[in-house]
Amino acid sequence: MIATQDWLAISLTLKLALLTSVILLLISLPLAWWLSQWQSRAKPLVQSVIALPLVLPPTVLGFYLLLAFSPSSLPGELWQSVTGTQLAFSFSALVIGSVIYSLPFAVQPLYTAFVQLDHRYLDVAKTLGMSRFACWRHIVLPLIRPSILVAFGLSFAHTIGEFGVVLMIGGNIPGETQVLSIALYDHVEALDYQNAHTLAAALLIFSLVLLSGLYRLNRKDRDPWTSMSR
Numbered sequence: 001m002i003a004t005q006d007w008l009a010i011s012l013t014l015k016l017a018l019l020t021s022v023i024l025l026l027i028s029l030p031l032a033w034w035l036s037q038w039q040s041r042a043k044p045l046v047q048s049v050i051a052l053p054l055v056l057p058p059t060v061l062g063f064y065l066l067l068a069f070s071p072s073s074l075p076g077e078l079w080q081s082v083t084g085t086q087l088a089f090s091f092s093a094l095v096i097g098s099v100i101y102s103l104p105f106a107v108q109p110l111y112t113a114f115v116q117l118d119h120r121y122l123d124v125a126k127t128l129g130m131s132r133f134a135c136w137r138h139i140v141l142p143l144i145r146p147s148i149l150v151a152f153g154l155s156f157a158h159t160i161g162e163f164g165v166v167l168m169i170g171g172n173i174p175g176e177t178q179v180l181s182i183a184l185y186d187h188v189e190a191l192d193y194q195n196a197h198t199l200a201a202a203l204l205i206f207s208l209v210l211l212s213g214l215y216r217l218n219r220k221d222r223d224p225w226t227s228m229s230r
Contacts, residue, residue, distance in 0.1 A: 002198060008175045009183035016091070016179060017159040020098040021106075024155045025148065027099070028106035035107070036114035051104045058101065062168025065097050069169055089171045094179070097169045098159045105154040113147035146217055153214045157207055 002010075035047065053061060069088040070076045079087040087093050117140065125135045141148070163181040170177030172186070180199060187196035 003195060005174055005178075006180075006183055006195065006199060009178050009180045012091075012175070012178065013160055013180040016094055016098060017156045019095055020102060020159045021152050021155040023095070023099050024102060024106040025152055028103070028110050028151060029148075032107050032110035033114050035111055036117075050107055053101045054104050058162070058164025059168060061101060062097065062165040065093075065100070065165070065169050069093050069096075088169060089173065089177060091170075091176055093169045094166050094177055097165050098162060101162060101165045102155045102158045105158045106151040109147045109151045109154065110144065113144040117143060149217055150214055153210055157210050161203070161207070 031050075035043070066088060067073060068075050069079075071080055071086055071088075076087050079085075079092075083092075085092075087096075121139050121143070122135055125139055130138070161181060162179065163185070166177070166179050167182055170179075172178050172182050178186075180203065184196055184199040184203070187193070187199065
């Protein structure tokens, strides 16, 4: 039986994952397109910065984000002056941190799709007088739809599994920053293994079902494991 506080953590986690994934798509689509078209010696450096959360320990990223979000720093001070609330240990901090931490999971599948895109379709569309927006809407987006779904799914799943980053910048405030992974950790610390097993099993089953769906979706195109390893 799932406790009321755990339901709050589940609801907050789903809200965070959905909001993060939508924001990441809005950011990653133009960013991945630009990267696929950009030719510069600085490109590997930019790609490395984007991919840094894949190898950087989450607590390291969380620590520097916590410093940036504090009221004594410029970003934290600006946020507080505009909103009247503190950025650190808030849901907004979780969203910003999650977007940064899950960015490569959204960018890389889209970047691979744009690199593999047959540009002859775009060339023909231009000769027919289609605008750039029309080309994107009617040609590019339909062609990369599987990759868009993969990017969304990976971002969603990765956000749900976050622990180190969200703990550093959000703390453990029930109903506001206590996400599912932190609630699970609380149960383990309290030796409440029954509830810990329930949450862990739910996360395991959800992750397996989601990843199976992504592999099934992409089996005729390319699989998401290959996309993330390129």
